[in-house]
Structures are given as C-alpha cells and as structure tokens.
Amino acid sequence: MQYDVIVIGSGPGGYVAAIRCAQLGMKTAIVEKYKTLGGTCLNVGCIPSKALLDSSEHFYNAAHTFAEHGIKLADLQVDLPQMIKRKEGVVEANVTGISFLMKKNKITVHQGLGSFVDANTLKVTKDDGSEEQITAKNFIIATGSKPSSFPSMPIDKKRIITSTEALTLQEVPKHLIVIGAGVIGAELGSVYARIGSKVSFVEFADSMIPTMDKTMGKELQKAVKKLGADFYFSHKVTSVENTGDGVIVKADTPKGRGDGPEQITLEGDYCLVSVGRRPYTDGLNLEAAGLATDNRGRIEVNDHLQTSVPHIYAIGDVIRGAMLAHKAEEEGVFVAETMAGQKPHINYRLIPGVVYTWPEVASVGFTEEELKAEGRAYKVGSFPYKALGRARASMDLDGLVKVLADKQTDEILGMHIIGARAADMIAECVVAMEYRASAEDIGRISHAHPTYTEAIKEACLAATENRALHM
Numbered sequence: 410m411q412y413d414v415i416v417i418g419s420g421p422g423g424y425v426a427a428i429r430c431a432q433l434g435m436k437t438a439i440v441e442k443y444k445t446l447g448g449t450c451l452n453v454g455c456i457p458s459k460a461l462l463d464s465s466e467h468f469y470n471a472a473h474t475f476a477e478h479g480i481k482l483a484d485l486q487v488d489l490p491q492m493i494k495r496k497e498g499v500v501e502a503n504v505t506g507i508s509f510l511m512k513k514n515k516i517t518v519h520q521g522l523g524s525f526v527d528a529n530t531l532k533v534t535k536d537d538g539s540e541e542q543i544t545a546k547n548f549i550i551a552t553g554s555k556p557s558s559f560p561s562m563p564i565d566k567k568r569i570i571t572s573t574e575a576l577t578l579q580e581v582p583k584h585l586i587v588i589g590a591g592v593i594g595a596e597l598g599s600v601y602a603r604i605g606s607k608v609s610f611v612e613f614a615d616s617m618i619p620t621m622d623k624t625m626g627k628e629l630q631k632a633v634k635k636l637g638a639d640f641y642f643s644h645k646v647t648s649v650e651n652t653g654d655g656v657i658v659k660a661d662t663p664k665g666r667g668d669g670p671e672q673i674t675l676e677g678d679y680c681l682v683s684v685g686r687r688p689y690t691d692g693l694n695l696e697a698a699g700l701a702t703d704n705r706g707r708i709e710v711n712d713h714l715q716t717s718v719p720h721i722y723a724i725g726d727v728i729r730g731a732m733l734a735h736k737a738e739e740e741g742v743f744v745a746e747t748m749a750g751q752k753p754h755i756n757y758r759l760i761p762g763v764v765y766t767w768p769e770v771a772s773v774g775f776t777e778e779e780l781k782a783e784g785r786a787y788k789v790g791s792f793p794y795k796a797l798g799r800a801r802a803s804m805d806l807d808g809l810v811k812v813l814a815d816k817q818t819d820e821i822l823g824m825h826i827i828g829a830r831a832a833d834m835i836a837e838c839v840v841a842m843e844y845r846a847s848a849e850d851i852g853r854i855s856h857a858h859p860t861y862t863e864a865i866k867e868a869c870l871a872a873t874e875n876r877a878l879h880m
C-alpha cells in the first residue's frame with residue numbers, strides 16, 4: 410500500500426498530524442501499536458489524570474468545604490474502584506472519538522508495531538504476529554515517551570509504580586511516597602492526598618515544580634501541605650525496595666544542600682516514581698531508515714522538524730522541547746502544512762504549561778529566575794486571589810497572578826497564575842503575549858466582574874505603575 414504520508418503513533422501529535430494531512434488532501438495512514446488510539450495523553454496521561462483529579466477534588470470539597478457552604482452530608486466515603494471505573498469511561502469516550510475522527514477524515518488505521526524496513530517502507534507487526542509492509546513518500550514519527558527511572562528505583566508496577574499504575578490503583582494507599590515533585594508527582598500526589606493517603610514527596614530540587622517560576626512552587630507547596638503532605642526537598646533517592654506488602658525508600662541530602670537530616674528512611678505501602686519521561690523509539694528500527702537518536706534518546710530534527718532524512722519528520726515527546734500534548738499538536742499541524750508547501754510557525758516561547766492541582770498553576774513566557782539569569786531589566790506586578798470578590802464568593806482564596814514586564818517598554822514577558830481556573834485563564838495571557846501586549850494594554854481592557862480574570866487585569870495594573878485598584 411503506497412501512501413503520501415504514514416504517521417507512526419496516534420497520540421495528540423500523531424492523530425492531529427494525520428487529520429491535518431488528510432485535510433490538505435494527502436492519502437494518509439496512521440500506525441498505532443496499541444488497540445486504542447490517542448497515545449499516552451488519552452489513555453494513561455492527560456485525560457485519565459484529570460478525571461481522577463476532578464473526582465478527588467469533589468470528594469475533598471464534600472468533606473471539607475461543603476459544610477461551610479451550608480450543605481450537610483453524612484457517611485461520606487471514597488469508592489476508589491468506582492472512581493477508576495468512571496475514569497475508564499472517560500478514556501473510552503475520548504479514544505472512541507479519535508477513531509471517529511480517523512474515519513471521518515478517511516485516514517487508514519493500521520494497528521500494530523511500526524518498524525522501518527528502509528527509508529520508504531514500514532513493517533507493521535500486529536498483536537497476532539502477522540505482518541504487512543506499507544510504503545509512503547513521507548513519514549511522521551510521533552512515538553512519544555515512556556516514564557523514566559533510575560537503577561536505585563526499580564519499577565515493579567506493583568508497589569514501585571509509575572503514573573500508569575497510579576491511575577488504576579484499587580485501594581487508597583495509607584502512605585504514598587512520591588519521588589519527584591514535578592508535574593506528575595504534584596498532580597497524582599494531590600489525587601491520593603485528597604482521598605485520604607498520607608503523601609510524602611522526596612524531591613531532588615529545593616521546591617515543588619522546580620522548573621516553573623519559584624513563586625508558583627512556593628505557593629503550591631503551601632496548598633499541598635494543607636492536605637497533610639510532607640516534603641523532603643534537596644534529597645536524592647539512593648534506594649527503593651519492595652518489601653512485599655510495602656516499600657522502603659532511602660534518600661540523602663547531598664552535602665551543602667537543604668537543611669534536613671543527612672539521610673532519611675521512609676516506609677510506605679506504594680512508591681510513585683515520577684522523575685521525568687524519556688523519548689520512546691524502541692522497536693522502530695531507526696537505523697534501517699538511516700536515523701539515530703541523540704545522547705538523551707531524542708530524534709534530532711531541524712527547524713522544519715525534519716530528521717536527517719528529509720522526508721521523515723518527527724514531532725511531540727520524541728523530539729526536543731516540552732513534553733506537552735498541545736506542543737505535540739502544534740507540531741503535528743506544522744509538519745502537515747510544511748509538507749503541503751505552506752510556511753507555518755510555532756512560537757515555542759509561548760507554549761503554556763499547566764499543573765492541574767488545586768489550586769491550578771498555569772504559566773507562559775519567562776520565569777523571574779530566567780529574566781534574572783539573562784540580566785534583563787524587568788518589573789513585577791502581582792495580585793492575590795483573596796482580594797477578588799469572585800474568589801470570596803466561591804471560597805477559593807488561595808492564589809495569585811504574577812506578571813513580569815520589560816522595565817523600559819512595559820511589554821509582558823511572563824505571566825504566572827496559581828489559583829482557581831488558572832488553566833483556562835492562561836489563554837488570555839498567551840493571546841496578550843502573542844500580540845506583544847504591554848502590561849498597561851491589559852490593565853486598560855475591561856474584564857467582567859466578578860471573575861477571576863480581574864486578577865490578571867489588576868496584576869497588570871500593579872506592574873504598570875503600581876496602579877492596582879483593589880489592593
């Protein structure tokens with residue numbers, strides 16, 4: 410079978426690339442080794458984690474805030490198997506939606522493991538062992554990523570688990586030890602802390618979500634601490650052991666770092682390893698196509714997302730850059746349009762990052778630490794949620810908006826939000842920054858009252874000339 414383009418991998422990068430290729434008139438096929446489409450994001454990532462975050466948040470609110478709203482409940486209980494079942498229903502609805510989109514766009518789906526025979530031929534091996542060969546003028550590799558680990562923390566998928574297993578636990582852990590307080594640790598740690606687990610975070614850096622603006626990590630830690638969590642920052646894990654019915658985690662503080670004890674030993678019933686993800690190219694047989702990976706396992710691409718073999722492109726988690734679904738999607742569209750002779754553009758600096766904890770954290774542009782490191786002159790405006798009428802009405806008082814603007818020109822350089830609905834509010838910030846708005850521009854735009862978005866306007870006014878109106 411000869412196609413114009415074969416997409417390998419059906420995650421948000423791959424399936425979006427396939428749709429855009431089909432829209433542009435290309436005869437398109439997609440190859441997926443799993444039975445369901447949608448990749449990490451839909452099956453074991455974005456969607457199921459958000460389903461559990463929402464369920465656990467409902468439980469937490471019912472237990473802790475409903476009474477103050479005047480809603481009385483008795484005998485509140487967590488039914489984790491039901492929570493997991495609902496999550497599976499949400500996943501099923503989403504992956505079925507992708508199959509529908511493939512049919513609608515006349516994209517041929519080949520289920521099986523794709524591996525290169527040569528630079529124009531792909532062998533697809535189905536689960537029953539049967540094989541077929543398909544050829545194309547162009548390829549898009551979108552094979553994504555898998556959880557990474559270290560030899561000191563051997564994943565056994567029973568007690569020492571990754572995010573994938575943490576999405577299907579059938580019992581609420583009594584003590585969940587989370588290694589890595591990055592995005593996955595913060596989100597899935599929150600899920601279990603909200604439904605009754607004691608959660609301990611062991612983190613190598615000195616804060617939660619350490620790659621985001623430091624203010625965000627500090628504020629998030631305060632919120633997660635309220636759930637009863639413990640934190641061991643500046644700690645490096647030295648060993649994790651499955652004892653049969655539990656785990657023992659040992660970590661130490663490298664000399665000169667942190668202020669905790671030199672060595673710690675924690676006993677728990679599960680250990681979630683969330684120390685990052687690695688690009689996934691296993692089984693692709695890249696060498697047959699004349700391709701190699703870099704020292705971090707990523708497929709190297711140029712500015713057009715072409716590999717060293719020009720008709721083979723690569724996108725999403727398998728290449729450099731943020732491992733985010735919406736980044737992979739943008740790249741999918743970019744490659745399809747490039748192949749069609751168009752001149753698309755991606756502004757990597759303005760890809761937002763969101764952590765779906767409560768409060769949510771959302772960010773776009775430079776962090777304050779990056780601006781300092783660059784020696785750039787900047788000013789800061791911030792506005793707390795507790796000064797918002799909307800936040801008082803809903804009792805979601807934790808949070809703030811922080812705006813970083815150029816000291817001379819007032820152009821917004823970074824926007825960081827922690828608080829209710831931050832994930833949706835960041836869209837306004839991305840639009841503002843795409844159009845290179847100044848802080849004063851946003852401060853002069855009408856924002857509906859009462860909404861959380863007023864905090865963006867007020868933070869921009871604060872950045873302009875310390876002109877916030879409600880502080």
Ligand code: FAD
Binds near residue numbers: 418453
């Ligand atoms: P993937 O989604 O990983 O898809 C790759 C696909 O390729 C897989 O289906 C795989 O089976 C298939 N494949 C691999 N090799 C082959 C082969 N040889 N032949 C055939 N098929 C193959 N990002 C966000 O933006 N927002 C979130 O809220 C978010 N939450 C997350 C929560 C968790 C718990 C995790 C783990 C990740 C989360 N992410 C989130 C990250 C997001 O899932 C990834 O960035 C995104 O899925 C990357 O898309 P992709 O298309 O590059 O690859």
Ligand code: NAI
Binds near residue numbers: 596611685686763
């Ligand atoms: P991460 O990079 O966000 O966090 C890993 C953390 O582990 C870091 O804070 C790091 O300092 C720490 N760490 C590394 N080695 C350690 C060690 N030996 N001991 C203790 N701590 C150690 O990676 P994570 O959370 O695994 O997520 C992977 C990726 O998945 C993210 O980078 C993100 O791109 C994506 N993701 C996105 C989500 C979202 O957009 N909401 C949600 C979940 C995942």
